[in-house]
Amino acid sequence: MAETSSTMDAAGIAPRDEQRRDEDPVVADVEADVEIAVRLAAACGVDRSSRTDRARWLTVLAEGLEAHRDELVALAAEETHLSTTRLSGEVTRTATQLRFFAGVALEGSYVEATLDAPDASLTPPRPDLRRMLRPLGVVGVFAASNFPFAFSVLGNDTASALAAGCPVVVKAHPGHLRLSRRVVQIAHVALVEAGAPATVLALVDGFDAGTALVRHPLVSAVGFTGSTRGGRALFDLAAARPAPIPFYGELGSINPVVVTPAAAAADVGGIATGLAGSFTRDGGQYCTKPGLVFVPEGAGFEQALVAALAGATSQTLLTDGIASAFDAGSAALAARDDVEVVFTGDPATDASAPAVIATTTGAFVAAHETFLEECFGPLTVLVRYADEASLDAALAVLDGSLTGTIHHEPGEDVTALTEALARVAGRIVYNGWPTGVAIAWAQHHGGGWPATTASVHTSVGATAIRRWLEPIAYQDAPAGVLPPELADGNPLGIPRREDGVLAAGAAE
Amino acid sequence: MAETSSTMDAAGIAPRDEQRRDEDPVVADVEADVEIAVRLAAACGVDRSSRTDRARWLTVLAEGLEAHRDELVALAAEETHLSTTRLSGEVTRTATQLRFFAGVALEGSYVEATLDAPDASLTPPRPDLRRMLRPLGVVGVFAASNFPFAFSVLGNDTASALAAGCPVVVKAHPGHLRLSRRVVQIAHVALVEAGAPATVLALVDGFDAGTALVRHPLVSAVGFTGSTRGGRALFDLAAARPAPIPFYGELGSINPVVVTPAAAAADVGGIATGLAGSFTRDGGQYCTKPGLVFVPEGAGFEQALVAALAGATSQTLLTDGIASAFDAGSAALAARDDVEVVFTGDPATDASAPAVIATTTGAFVAAHETFLEECFGPLTVLVRYADEASLDAALAVLDGSLTGTIHHEPGEDVTALTEALARVAGRIVYNGWPTGVAIAWAQHHGGGWPATTASVHTSVGATAIRRWLEPIAYQDAPAGVLPPELADGNPLGIPRREDGVLAAGAAE
Structure with a gap:
């Protein structure tokens, strides 16, 4: 682990000595x-x-x-x-x-099996x-x-x-x-x-x-x-x-959360308890950890979150490198003039304990590049918004994220909030928490840069x-060379598109 | 056009003076x-x-x-x-x-509309x-x-x-x-x-x-x-x-073609005529131009191709830059010791006329990087193969291409040839020519590098x-924010996947 923490970050990437390859027999072995x-x-x-x-x-x-x-x-x-x-x-x-x-x-x-019959009447003709x-x-x-x-x-x-x-x-x-x-x-x-x-x-x-x-x-x-x-x-x-x-x-992903005034008024304690559980879960070491939470000013959210964190314990983080990065990141945020430390363990004796930082939309917008840098570990930043306009201004500077979350009351119109978060996030969560990514046909775990390098997937x-597939097309192929997925009569019974019409497959 | 040919290639890319931006008001305007x-x-x-x-x-x-x-x-x-x-x-x-x-x-x-109903019994639970x-x-x-x-x-x-x-x-x-x-x-x-x-x-x-x-x-x-x-x-x-x-x-794409001995024996004239038409069509200025044709030695393919090109006329190429590149590329090939010029117009008086170069599999394999460079315009390279083994060796050095073509006789087993070409090409054409790309659901126009930068698409x-789409997922969304494509009851009647089952849509 010592070797890991001194030369590699969490992703296993270290500064590289380009000369090493020629000199070091271990590199040649690798x-x-x-x-x-x-x-x-x-x-x-x-x-x-x-x-x-x-x-x-x-x-x-x-x-x-x-x-x-x-x-x-x-x-x-x-x-x-x-x-x-x-x-x-x-x-x-x-x-x-x-x-x-x-x-x-x-x-x-x-496999997206797709078959088109020949049609010589088209321009160009279709084989x-x-x-x-x-x-x-x-x-x-x-x-x-x-x-x-x-x-x-x-x-x-x-x-x-x-x-x-x-x-x-x-x-x-x-x-x-x-x-x-x-x-x-x-x-x-x-x-x-x-x-x-x-x-x-x-x-x-x-x-x-x-x-x-x-x-x-x-x-x-x-x-x-x-x-x-x-x-x-x-x-x-x-x-x-x-x-x-x-x-x-x-x-990395910051996973913004918006709590509407109505939602906070209805159940500030419940939402704060949910957030406390989500951002500290397993030491906050999730790419979907809610790291930025927009809360209405004066709703008592900070106090409710502190209460919810009463029994919070620290978690030894995954690697020494991650622990150092977390301590440095949380200390740098805590040291800023434009933030208030709402909750933290004693960094001297209790490193990597949960931490909550609060700031305002004005400070957030002014220094958003700092606030949007993921601090991997059990830390979240509350951004207090005074009104809809200042919330909009803050949401407008967000970067790509895996998720965006909205806590709202039934019947509230959250169309505009959805659009603001959908601009940057791949999955929009309502009245829930982004941690815990379900395995499903309809799941999407992606988002714009810097959350991923390929938002298309x-x-x-x-x-x-x-991600691991590329197309091939066969033109006027003899039957013998075709994969069974493309054979006449659909012998495998898979879903196919024939002459433009999608048809669910028959069970084999 | 003079400006174009002197400072830009066919793609409009020119060497760049990085200082120009600050100095030149035209750049600022652009x-x-x-x-x-x-x-x-x-x-x-x-x-x-x-x-x-x-x-x-x-x-x-x-x-x-x-x-x-x-x-x-x-x-x-x-x-x-x-x-x-x-x-x-x-x-x-x-x-x-x-x-x-x-x-x-x-x-x-x-839009790949996909809906999964909640299921709390799963690990993790599905919303x-x-x-x-x-x-x-x-x-x-x-x-x-x-x-x-x-x-x-x-x-x-x-x-x-x-x-x-x-x-x-x-x-x-x-x-x-x-x-x-x-x-x-x-x-x-x-x-x-x-x-x-x-x-x-x-x-x-x-x-x-x-x-x-x-x-x-x-x-x-x-x-x-x-x-x-x-x-x-x-x-x-x-x-x-x-x-x-x-x-x-x-x-760029070289679009290899293989003519089997049986196909050449059955109709060398017909195949040569087809090739002549395809590689000279509109001055050979197609990304699907067959630029490399593997022909059986001693089948008389060269003679048949020369005969088919008897009435061929030159075509003024698209731009001066393309014409210069074609003339330079064809002259460089013609000057090689390991090739034979089968057919060409007089380069002095008839620049950019159709040209045919022939070589052997041995020479092709030895200098394949040169032969695989696309010469955009009306030129094709015939590679004579003596037997299956030398053909296989030649096909093994091919790079990514948009297409691969096989001319064969009915009943011949072309499975191995198909595999050899499918390794590099996005579309495999049988007893036809790759030029003339049909517009269809089942079309694929792509291939490995250097034919494209993204073989996945x-x-x-x-x-x-x-290529122009990215996913978004909605988790426990209120009905009001969902796009109609994802609404309960499929109001738009589009094909959707619900709980894992793909269903063709109902017409609106």
Whole structure:
């Protein structure tokens, strides 16, 4: 951990000595590891596997995790300091995700099978055209610090990529390396027993492995969950390649919340209790932590939040690096003249305890770049608004965020608030909290920069699979070369579009 | 045109004097033009328009083009040297595209409306979630030199972006600037008469306008059709922005063709005639021009192609810059020791005449980087293969391409050839030619680098609209804030997915 905290941030990104590669035999070893992992993955043949096979592989991975739950939870608790209750819930979540993507693969609409019959009367004439999505190739996945299961070795990126038919090379997060290695062992046993190639999934670790992975010519796309700084550095690497590849980074997010005057008047205590639970949950170490809360002036929100935090305890944060960054970030906010510290543990004896900072819309707008920087950990900033106009002015300076939340009373017109938050946020939550991201067909976990590098896509939910796919069209193809998804008569019974008309598939 | 050829390439990209901005009042004017166009576009309100309205706007744009066909064709012929027959066909194509995207907007499945009912029994619990795609924002479109209508002001990028609900700022191609200005005038009249904001579409021109457009903070995505060099420079600009944006570049493509021994034996004359027509069509100035043709040794293909080219005439190329690049590229190939010039006009008196170069698989593999560089214009390279093994070796070094074509006999097993070409190409054509890209739901016009900057997407066909959309999810939203596409009971009757099940919509 000491090595981690001194040379790497939460995303595993460190300042780089460009000379090191030539001088250090360890770096050469790491590059050989990446080279072997990527070449074997590229050759493993998963792109030719059936959707049925891949669904079975995802299912046995879920079963493997569950069968080793106690061992894995204990290991994860030791490395991450997260509670065993939370970690066991995360194992369940991860298994659910794997089974969910098995279902997505089986259902088959994700391939977007589309057939157009020839029509010589058109300008230009239309030949027989059949289009579907196919796997992109080897996917590099950067595991997250804060979800040692659900956004790591067998997390959403891996599950969706395997479902798509892409092999995966995971860059381990240094904060839970032993867990990562153990999960890969369990995965390999489960995969091989199920008839899958073991080389469909590999683990590499270390900073140099990460950059080598992004640069490798056979890597076709990268998924990343981590800090804005680390994600940006890797995004830049991916874009600068001789052949650029998509880089799907899920980065930092401030997750603004608006509490309307009516909502505060009706139940200030209930909303404050909900916020206290959400922003301190598991040490506030969620990309969906509500980090910025607009509250009506004079509604007593600060007092209610302090009361709700009465029993709050501090949480050892995931890594020393994250703890240092949190302490520095919260201290810098607390030291500002334009803020008031509403609640905090004693930073001398109780580092990384929950903290609440309050300010005004005027101060927020004037210094919004500072206030919009994510402080990863159990801290939230209350912004008191005097009236609708000052709230609007504050919402107008927001950056991209994964979520935006509105607490309102039934019957209140929240159309304008919805529009203001929808400008920046990928998911709008009403009378709830953004933490706890459901696994669903309709989920979206994305948003504008700096929350992600690719607002067009999501990293959670069924459509996360779309990131690892590219189209192919067959023109006047002989029947023998067509994938069964595009064959005449729809033998697989999947949803397809034929001559422009979308039709739900028949069950096989 | 002299200014164009000396300082800009086909894509309108020139070497840049970074000091120029501060010194040259013209540059400041250009930046003001872009600033005004983008700000007005961003505020035009098209993101709030209905799909029905946008379908009508696309239809009146098609009608406007057709109503001015003769005037526009004459202007285009003067600026591009393309034939009036070709240009009139292109007007028809462009109007068809506009109407096609009107249909895509009306049909409504492109919004991917998805609803999940709450389920508290899940881990994590699932709230009410409703997801759809929404317009990204202002789109910058770089017009192409070679399609003054179909990939320019009102071309595929513009039509698909408007259908999605995005305003468009077009960077005019300098090769047909007067035409571009006239088309925008016609478009503005048609749009305003149909009740659309005129500011939904704007035209800017000049190199500095292009870079200012890609850099503008309110521009959300860019579509580009042009050279690999120009596209790469702009891709790099887009990726280097403080907030990076998607850059969809459709760049150069070599479009490999394989003629099997059986196909050559059966009809060498017919295939050669087809190739002659395809690679010389409109001066070979198509991104889908077959530029590399693998022919069986000793099949007499060269002789048949020479015979087919007997009446071939030269075509004045689109711009002086393209003509110079073609002459230099074909001369460089002709001067190589490892090639044979099969056919060419006299370069002294007949510049830019059709040319055919032949080589062997051995020479091709050894110097494939040279042979794979697109020579835009009426030139094709024949690669003679002795046997299957040498063909396989040659196909293994191919780069990304928009298309791959196979000429084969009925009953021949072309599975392995299909796989070899599908590795690099986005569309596989059988017993046909890649030029003439149909407008269809099942079309795909894309491929790996260097054919495009984003193989995950297409620039032609219904799904081209996906480039200009990003998801939004509503969690436990009050009914009043939901777009009608997500309302209970599916009032618009569009195709939706509800609780995981895809259902075709009912007609309104």
